[in-house]
Amino acid sequence: MAEQFVTHRPKLYAIAHRALGSPWGADDAVQEAWLRLQRTDIATIKNLEAWLTTVISRVCIDMIRQQASRREDLDRDSTPEAESSVRTPADGDPSDSLMRIDDLGLAMQVVLDSLGPLERLALVLHDVFALSYDDIAPIVERTPTAARQLASRARARLRAVDVGGIRERQDAAIGAFLDAARNGDFGGLLQLLDPEIELRSDGAAVELATAGADHGAPLLEDSIRGVDAVARVFAGRAELTRLVSIDGAPAAAYVADGTVHAVYLITFVDDRIATLDVLADAERLASLQTVI
Structure with a gap:
C-alpha cells in the first residue's frame, strides 16, 4: 500500500498545492489522504x-471551508446549489475556454481567497490536470453540467485579473529584493518586505542553507517572522538566487551549476513581499513547474 501511495504522492501534492495555495497546507492534505487510505480496504x-484524486480533493474542500469559517466568511459553496439555477455556458463563451497555465497560476495566487472551494477544485482539476467534467462531478458532488459551471465561474473571475501588470510588478519587486540582498542593502530590503512578513523553510532547505552558508546562502530556520529578522537573513546573501517562474507565478530559486536546489515561493500584499516559503525537498521540487 505504501509503495502505491508514494507513486501517486507527487500528483496529490500538486493538486493540494494548487487548490490551497500553501505548501504546508498541501503537506497536511496529503497526510490526511494517506491516513484515509490506511483506514480503507x-x-x-x-x-x-x-x-486518491477524489480523496485529496475532498480533503482540500474541507480545509478551505475550515479556513473560511475561521475568517467568519460566508462560504457560498457550503450548501448544494439548486440544479435549476445552473446554466450551461453558451458555445463560444470566453469564460468556458481554458486559461494558459502560466496565467492561471498567477491569477489564482491573486484571487484565491475569493473563490469557493468547489470552484477552485473544478478549475484546477479541469484546467491543470485535464480531468473531464464527468470525472470531476462526483468529486465535487455535482452534475457534470454544474461542475462545468463551477469552473467557468472561477475562470471568468480569474480572467478579470490584470495578469500582465501583476507579473511585471512582481518581477520588478523580486528583482529589487535580490539586488538589495546581494548588495547587503538592509534599508532597501526593509522597503520591499511587508512589516509582518514570515519566512518559512522546509527541513531540506534548512540543511541546504547550513551546508552552503560559507558560499553566501541565506541562514534559514523553520520559521522567521518580522521584517527586521527576515532582512537580516538575506542581507549580503543571495549570490546564487535568481528570478524564475514557478507554476506561472514570479518566484526565486537557488541555482547552482544549472540545477535548482531550492525555490522561494512568494506572496505579496500591496506589492510588498508578505511570505517567503523556501522549499528544497526533492518531491516538492518535482511537483513544481520551474522555468529558469
Missing part, C-alpha cells in the same frame, strides 16, 4: 489514482 478500490 484497498481491495475494494478499483482505481487507486481516481480514488
